[in-house]
Amino acid sequence: MFVLSKDNSIALQFLSEVRDMHLQHDRWRFRKNLERLGEIMAYEISKDLDYEEIHIKTPLAETQVKKLKEKPVLISVLRAAIPFYQGFLNYFDQADSGFVGAYRKPEKEGDKEVEIEFLYQAAPNLEGREVILVDPMLATGKSFVKTIQNLLHNGTPKIIHIACLIAAPEGVAYLQNNINVPYKLWLGALDEKLNDKFYIVPGLGDAGDLCFGDKI
Numbered sequence: 391m392f393v394l395s396k397d398n399s400i401a402l403q404f405l406s407e408v409r410d411m412h413l414q415h416d417r418w419r420f421r422k423n424l425e426r427l428g429e430i431m432a433y434e435i436s437k438d439l440d441y442e443e444i445h446i447k448t449p450l451a452e453t454q455v456k457k458l459k460e461k462p463v464l465i466s467v468l469r470a471a472i473p474f475y476q477g478f479l480n481y482f483d484q485a486d487s488g489f490v491g492a493y494r495k496p497e498k499e500g501d502k503e504v505e506i507e508f509l510y511q512a513a514p515n516l517e518g519r520e521v522i523l524v525d526p527m528l529a530t531g532k533s534f535v536k537t538i539q540n541l542l543h544n545g546t547p548k549i550i551h552i553a554c555l556i557a558a559p560e561g562v563a564y565l566q567n568n569i570n571v572p573y574k575l576w577l578g579a580l581d582e583k584l585n586d587k588f589y590i591v592p593g594l595g596d597a598g599d600l601c602f603g604d605k606i
Contacts (some may be wrong), residue, residue, distance in 0.1 A: 393402035394431065394572070394578045395600070401430050403507060405427065405555075405578055408420055414594070417600065418423045420574045424601070427474065429577050430477075432459050432522075440458070442458075443564070444456075445489075461482055461485040464486070465490060465541065466584045468489060468491050469601070470596075470597040474555060475524045478524055478584045482522075487514075488512060488514060490540070491509040491510030493507055520549055521541075522553055523553065528554040529588055529590050530558075530561055530588055531563075531568070533559070534565060543548075544572070549571075551573070551575040555578040556578055557575075558580075558582075559565070561584075589600065
């Protein structure tokens, strides 16, 4: 499990800004920081991908360089992941992409479990490919597990890189107990816990609402 915030970098500045309730009212700034963090996470994941040597010509000589052997497939979980996903797409700019509509049903008083509704999927063939599944918040982990189960109808990936901005330990444990395909977990930060409404603490609130406005 990779945790970006373990080491000092400019990412800590961007993370602090998306968490700060006094800055969150600026939607452009919030979305832009998610995009920046997506770029940083894409760079970190790129170190783990496969490369091959090729010959090219510069204006002065022929030389040998390395390039990605195959572009990963990017999967974005709508709607909160859109700016975060854009950061990945800025770096993997020729990648195939897929989109998933999975959301947490509104909680009713007395609910002891989170229910996930899965409404939409558009994804390419995933058989034997490296997949980066992008969603900024890993809370209970249930939406990730349900998303992966549905994506397997498009083929079994070589590996799934799960990229989250902020995660709760409960969600990490749920993934470990319920995902049966090869995967790696890439986190911006690992937070303290979930509260009684299954939100990450200290977290940052509802990422989708902060990006695009309240929903009804």
